[in-house]
Amino acid sequence: MSLFQRLDEHHPLTGRLAMAVEYDGSQYCGWQWLKHSASVQASLEKALARVASAPVRVHASGRTDSGVHATRQIVHFDPPASRSEKAWVFGANANLPRDIAVRWVTQVDDEFHARRTALARRYRYVLLNQPSRPVLERANVTWCRDPLNAEAMHEAAQVLVGEHDFSSFRAAGCQSKSPWRHLHFIEVHRHGPLVVIDVQGNAFLHHMIRNIAGALVTVGRGEQGTDYLDRLLALKDRTLGDVTAPACGLHFVDSLYDPGWALPREPLGPNLLAFLGEWTGERPLPDSPRPELRQGRFKAEARVEEGDHA
Secondary structure, three states, rough: OOOOOOOOOOOOEOOEEEEEEEOOOHHHHOOOOOOOEEEEHHHHHHHHHHHHHOOOOOOOOOOOOOOOEEEEEEEEEEEOEEOHHHHHHHHHHHHHOEEEEEEEEEEEOOOOOOOOOOOOOEEEEEEOOOOOOOOOOOOOOOEOOOOOOOHHHHHHHHHHHHEEEOOOHHHOOOOOOOEEEEEEEEEEEEEEEEEOOOOOOOOOOOHHHHHHHHHHHHHHHHOOOOOOHHHHHHOOHHOOOOOOOHHHEEOOOOOOOOHHHHOOOOEEOOOHHHHHOOOOOOOOOOOOOHHHEEEEEHHHHHHHHOOOOO
16 A cells, blocks of 8 residues: 555545544643643644634544654544545644644544544554663653563563453553453564564553553563563552553554444554554454444444345
8 A cells, every 4th residue: 555645635525534643742731632731632623623614523532641642543523614635634734733743534434433433442662772861762762771671571461461450550540430451462572772562452541551561661670570460460459550651652553443444554653663564453353342343333234245134
């Protein structure tokens, strides 16, 4: 798939639209609107309103915390005016600050909902593991000057795969009604000085990934054994957990949807890891009731096409 596709400027888009947004979260309180601080949502809605000449409200696939970045935040909105693909993308970017950009926009069925129809979310936590402090990467990695054993970190993390009570890894102020989440996979790999924690799940608790990253760094330094996260998980008590890793190293890199929605595919971010060559939506989802339920519409349509009317 080419990265360079000409944006249509002749045919106005109608109905519900889906859009991918990339942002550097360093200067924002996070994705969601807050009265007392700048948010990515507020900036995007303001820019889209300029394009539409009317107020626009967007709904996102998930919230990100203060200082967290995103390379594929999926949003949807019902536009108050018809504009072409080029007008939405170029117009929004012309009115957005330099640390936020729209990547693409596409028409979707009215049943599409950026949050409710999402099957999974994927994050990458990036550590720069070298003696000297970072310069060019300082805003989007976490610096660790102590040698890290990535293999030990990966081994320790595998106990988290599956459905668990993640109380030991949720922030004290987390508002989720349940501490249970399903982690599809978590991998830790070293690429030269970069140590990357790659994790996908149905959803995440407040600070969950950053708390997991903090514990894994403790293992990587050799301060705890590879059974450390197993012990923390069993405690189900955040007050007995490890430190919260800084927000600057965390990137929201993918929201997964049923292929039937036909959302554009693109290289998985951040661009610092482009050499890995992976594209969005490549990893298969595990067998789980939640994805099965949300994929129900498209599976039913496939059965009808195949002549199965059961």
